[in-house]
Amino acid sequence: MSHSLTPVPSGKAATSTGAVRTQAKAPQLINPPLDYAYDGSFEGLLTVLFQVYDRKSAPNSIQPLGAVQGGLFAQPVQIDTDEAMAARVWEGLLRYMDKEARTRLFHAFLSEQPDRELLIFRYADLAMRAGRDIAENYADDNVRRIAGIAQQMYREKHRMEAFVRFEKTSDGLFHATIDPDFDVLPLIAPHFTKRYADQRWLIFDQRRRYGLYYDLTRTDIVEFESSGPQRNTDISATVLDEREPLFKLLWQSYFDHVNIPERKNMKLHRRHMPLRYWRYLSEKQPREQRFEPIKNKKPIG
Numbered sequence: 001m002s003h004s005l006t007p008v009p010s011g012k013a014a015t016s017t018g019a020v021r022t023q024a025k026a027p028q029l030i031n032p033p034l035d036y037a038y039d040g041s042f043e044g045l046l047t048v049l050f051q052v053y054d055r056k057s058a059p060n061s062i063q064p065l066g067a068v069q070g071g072l073f074a075q076p077v078q079i080d081t082d083e084a085m086a087a088r089v090w091e092g093l094l095r096y097m098d099k100e101a102r103t104r105l106f107h108a109f110l111s112e113q114p115d116r117e118l119l120i121f122r123y124a125d126l127a128m129r130a131g132r133d134i135a136e137n138y139a140d141d142n143v144r145r146i147a148g149i150a151q152q153m154y155r156e157k158h159r160m161e162a163f164v165r166f167e168k169t170s171d172g173l174f175h176a177t178i179d180p181d182f183d184v185l186p187l188i189a190p191h192f193t194k195r196y197a198d199q200r201w202l203i204f205d206q207r208r209r210y211g212l213y214y215d216l217t218r219t220d221i222v223e224f225e226s227s228g229p230q231r232n233t234d235i236s237a238t239v240l241d242e243r244e245p246l247f248k249l250l251w252q253s254y255f256d257h258v259n260i261p262e263r264k265n266m267k268l269h270r271r272h273m274p275l276r277y278w279r280y281l282s283e284k285q286p287r288e289q290r291f292e293p294i295k296n297k298k299p300i301g
Helices: 042-055 083-095 099-110 116-130 141-163 185-195 244-258 266-272 275-280
Strands: 031-038 057-064 174-178 201-205 210-214 219-223
Touching: 031 042, 042 057, 042 083, 042 099, 042 116, 057 116, 083 099, 099 116, 099 141, 099 185, 116 141, 141 185, 185 201, 185 210, 185 219
Parallel strands: 031 057, 174 201
Antiparallel strands: 201 210, 210 219
């Protein structure tokens, strides 16, 4: 899992305009294939790609260190992450694809698909063998899969940006806990940093045990250690701002009053707001107290 807000630092590249020109093709991988292991970061995977061509040995497998399954007669070659190599590979990809296509490779990595490393290698290798951009070569299964994953990641990113609800703690921190299908925190960081630039906030991914923390100056990755699994997405009531229950009630009351029962269409509603996101929404939680209009007021006249 990559905890980088951006994959690797971008340097000056001759292809910064996005134009992709035909380049020299990648070297032939003439040596026996190898099993590679890396630290699980995106920079680590880019370092593996560098080593594949440096060693001229195609990968049988590329596995994070925590998930390595060695064979009976061979152990994976462990590749240490080298940020300079990773940056070189990341910028070098622009010789064979535009920035949008390159970004899709990062999104494929964040998707956490079981074979994402080999998929990214095959896509990059195909582009380098062609010497040009292959983004529209949908006859190839790898291209189709990368495009499909990119669409899934976009939908998950968009829904997280739309459905995340914050709760205010007693020290003024706005907190939200999420459990997305994919590792989208690096993708939603720019949106929340820009939209909530005037308040401190924390978005915590409980499945992956890390979060984004904004301190009014910058957004950083924060990690949490836990002694056991935590399934509860709620914050303890003792740390919430005393006004938070009122805010929740007012928000629920607003949605109750703008609702038009005669126009209810639950099938369409679930299409635009799938059930798995309802846990984040205050308006979808059980009503602890029904909103009642003030009854001791009499109309004028």
